Amino acid sequence: MLSQLRTSVALAAAKAATFASRATGRGAGGMIGGLVANAIDPNIMAGLSKGRPAVLVTGTNGKSTTTKMLVAALRSTRTVATNDGGDNMDAGIISALMAGKDASTIALEVDELHVPHVADRLQPKAFVLLNLSRDQLDRVGEINKIERALRGAVNAHPEATVIANCDDVLMTSVAWDHPNVIWVSAGAGWLGDSVTNPRSGGHVVRTEDDWYAVEPLPDGSEFRRPTPTYAVTDDGLRCPDGGVVTLDLALPGRANRGNAAQAVACAVDVFGVPLASALAAVADVQDVAGRYSTIHFGDHEVRLLLAKNPAGWQEALSMVDRTADGLVIAVNGQVADGEDLSWLWDVKFEDFHGIAVKAAGERGTDLAVRLLYADIEHELIHNCVDAIRACPPGRVEVLANYTAFRDLKKDLHKELDRD
Numbered sequence: 001m002l003s004q005l006r007t008s009v010a011l012a013a014a015k016a017a018t019f020a021s022r023a024t025g026r027g028a029g030g031m032i033g034g035l036v037a038n039a040i041d042p043n044i045m046a047g048l049s050k051g052r053p054a055v056l057v058t059g060t061n062g063k064s065t066t067t068k069m070l071v072a073a074l075r076s077t078r079t080v081a082t083n084d085g086g087d088n089m090d091a092g093i094i095s096a097l098m099a100g101k102d103a104s105t106i107a108l109e110v111d112e113l114h115v116p117h118v119a120d121r122l123q124p125k126a127f128v129l130l131n132l133s134r135d136q137l138d139r140v141g142e143i144n145k146i147e148r149a150l151r152g153a154v155n156a157h158p159e160a161t162v163i164a165n166c167d168d169v170l171m172t173s174v175a176w177d178h179p180n181v182i183w184v185s186a187g188a189g190w191l192g193d194s195v196t197n198p199r200s201g202g203h204v205v206r207t208e209d210d211w212y213a214v215e216p217l218p219d220g221s222e223f224r225r226p227t228p229t230y231a232v233t234d235d236g237l238r239c240p241d242g243g244v245v246t247l248d249l250a251l252p253g254r255a256n257r258g259n260a261a262q263a264v265a266c267a268v269d270v271f272g273v274p275l276a277s278a279l280a281a282v283a284d285v286q287d288v289a290g291r292y293s294t295i296h297f298g299d300h301e302v303r304l305l306l307a308k309n310p311a312g313w314q315e316a317l318s319m320v321d322r323t324a325d326g327l328v329i330a331v332n333g334q335v336a337d338g339e340d341l342s343w344l345w346d347v348k349f350e351d352f353h354g355i356a357v358k359a360a361g362e363r364g365t366d367l368a369v370r371l372l373y374a375d376i377e378h379e380l381i382h383n384c385v386d387a388i389r390a391c392p393p394g395r396v397e398v399l400a401n402y403t404a405f406r407d408l409k410k411d412l413h414k415e416l417d418r419d
Contacts (some may be wrong), residue, residue, distance in 0.1 A: 016092060022205025032091075045090065046121040046204030048097035051110055052081075054106035054122045055266060056115060058150070059171070061086060061312045063109035065251065065288045066130060066259040072281035076274075079103040086289050089114050105271070112146050116153035121193075126161045126270045128262050132170035132187070133193045133311040134343070143170065143193050150174045164268045165225045165258065169194035169204055169211060176223070184265050185231035186258030189318075192346065197223055230265045234256045237264065237279075245279060253319045290409050297412060299393035300326075306389050306405045307389035309338070310346040316399055317347070323342040326391025330384045330400035330408060331360035337402050341366050347373040358387040361404045384408040385415060 041047070047138045057067045059299055063084045071082045081100020083092050088109045094096050096108060110118050112132075119127075129150070134143050151174045154162055164175035167188040174197070188194070200223070202215030213223040230239040236247040237260075247257055260282040267273040268280075288295050291306045303324075308317035320327060333339050341363055357378040359368040368380045381387040384404060386394055400408055 002124075009020050032095075039331050045097065046120070047093065048101065049106060050101075051108050051123075052104065053125040053271070054108065054145075055128060055270065056119060056122070057128040057130070058112050059128075059165075060112070060133045060254060060309060061315065062130045062250045062259045065285075065289075066128060066206065066258060066381040067107060067109040067259055068288050069263035069282040069285050070128070070266055072274075072285055073273050073278040074105055074107060074271055076277040076281055077123055077272070078105050080105050080107050082107045084107060084289075087361045089178070090118070093118060102132060107317070109144045112150060115150055118154075119157055124157065124160050125165060126266055128169075128266050129158075129162060129164040129171040129174055130259070131168045131188070132163055132174075133190050134309060139185070144198055147173055147198050151177075151219045154178055161266075165372055166228050167211075167258075167263065168363055170198055172226065173198045173223075178335075182230070182265055182269055183226045183228045183256075184262050185228035187232055189255060189315050192310065198268045211294050230261050231342070232261045237261050239275065241371075245275065247279070248283050250283065250402050251288075251292055253315060254312075255315045260302060272412070295416075297388060297410055297416065300388055300391060301394070301395045302388055302396050302398055304404070304405065305397065305399045307405050308402050310343045311341075313347045313399075313401075317349070320352075320369050320397045320399060321395065322352075324355060324397045325394030325396075326356045326358065326396040327352060328358045328360050328384060328387045328391065328396060328398045328400075330364045330366060330387070330398065330404035331359075332369045332401060332404040332407075333360050333363040333366075334403045337404075340407075349358050349376055352376050358390060360387040361400065384412050 003239045057063050057070065059362050068084065071080050080102035081096055083096035087095065088111045091222055093108055106122065130141055132147055147170045154174055155177055158179050158290045162175045162178045162181045164183060165171050165186040166183040167185050194204060195216060197213035200215050200217050202213055203214050204211055210225050212222065217223050229240050233244060236244045247260060249256055249260055263282055264278045265277040269417060270276050290304060293304050295302045305316045305319060307313040331341065334343050344366060357371065357376055359371055359378050360382060361384065364380055364382045368378060371378045379390065381390055388398065397406065
């Protein structure tokens with residue numbers, strides 16, 4: 001009885017806090033309600049799940065996009081509670097569960113560090129494991145530590161189904177011992193963090209469509225790329241029956257084809273969504289929290305791209321239209337971005353000749369030094385809006401890290417409202 005009263009009080013307080021946040025213009029309320037509810041009732045996450053089937057999507061890059069694609073596919077047959085604002089830690093997850101309390105199914109993106117305890121509370125029906133690479137070292141630490149934590153979390157739920165990217169060495173290691181894995185060849189764009197075997201040492205050898213560890217595992221078996229059930233190909237998506245279906249996406253880039261493949265595999269094989277419905281749903285996803293969106297701003301058509309770590313930056317740079325009239329690269333170094341920007345030297349900026357490049361953001365000077373050593377002609381303009389204005393009229397590509405992207409969206413909409 002006491003626990004029910006505590007939950008009721010927590011929900012009422014959370015609702016009031018969310019309303020106040022929105023009414024005062026301090027935020028969308030996606031976090032504050034969850035923070036308040038969890039402070040009052042630490043068990044509220046498990047209580048809100050109500051035993052509903054849940055899927056947790058995690059990885060260094062692509063969580064928001066894959067989750068949105070998966071939710072779109074699931075909604076062709078059911079109702080879904082999800083954290084579509086990208087709030088993927090406890091408070092955001094609780095807020096999503098409160099907002100979707102009547103939905104039949106739960107699909108959440110979850111920060112890698114939070115997966116173990118979120119899984120223990122929600123008892124998921126499935127995990128979707130995307131990729132692992134270095135992220136914010138000052139927050140998450142070394143990547144092998146994250147791999148071991150995820151491995152323990154996944155193995156603690158043998159009843160779940162795991163959809164894992166077999167092209168990613170670290171995620172393969174996470175899922176290796178699990179009894180129920182659907183392997184997806186989703187691609188591996190960034191290889192810098194998977195050159196050694198995370199389970200027994202020794203280096204990893206890669207060929208065009210395979211990888212293997214030169215040293216055996218402690219039990220003498222080989223650690224090698226599993227045979228995929230689904231695979232992204234040049235022609236589309238190869239399915240379990242060997243047939244290839246068209247993967248025609250609105251979102252750009254090779255990485256998003258891999259995200260779509262894992263979303264489709266989960267929707268079809270775990271939740272029984274018809275393949276045609278799942279493919280149509282992921283194809284219709286055009287915007288993920290403003291990423292990939294285009295804004296008309298004065299004489300410029302501005303396309304916004306987000307990148308948060310070396311792997312994400314390298315993938316996003318491959319999406320930049322080299323025929324655009326200008327390119328703004330914006331970097332902040334706030335807590336949410338990671339205050340250590342040494343990763344700038346891991347990203348290949350060397351192929352941006354022939355386009356007007358502006359270095360922007362609070363840490364624009366750090367970026368400008370990197371561009372200088374890359375021999376890229378550029379101009380340093382810290383204010384992102386001013387940097388866009390300084391580009392030649394026409395199409396401008398903007399690539400920004402987390403808080404720079406967030407702040408620029410707000411500033412652009414303020415300027416547009418003023419006009």
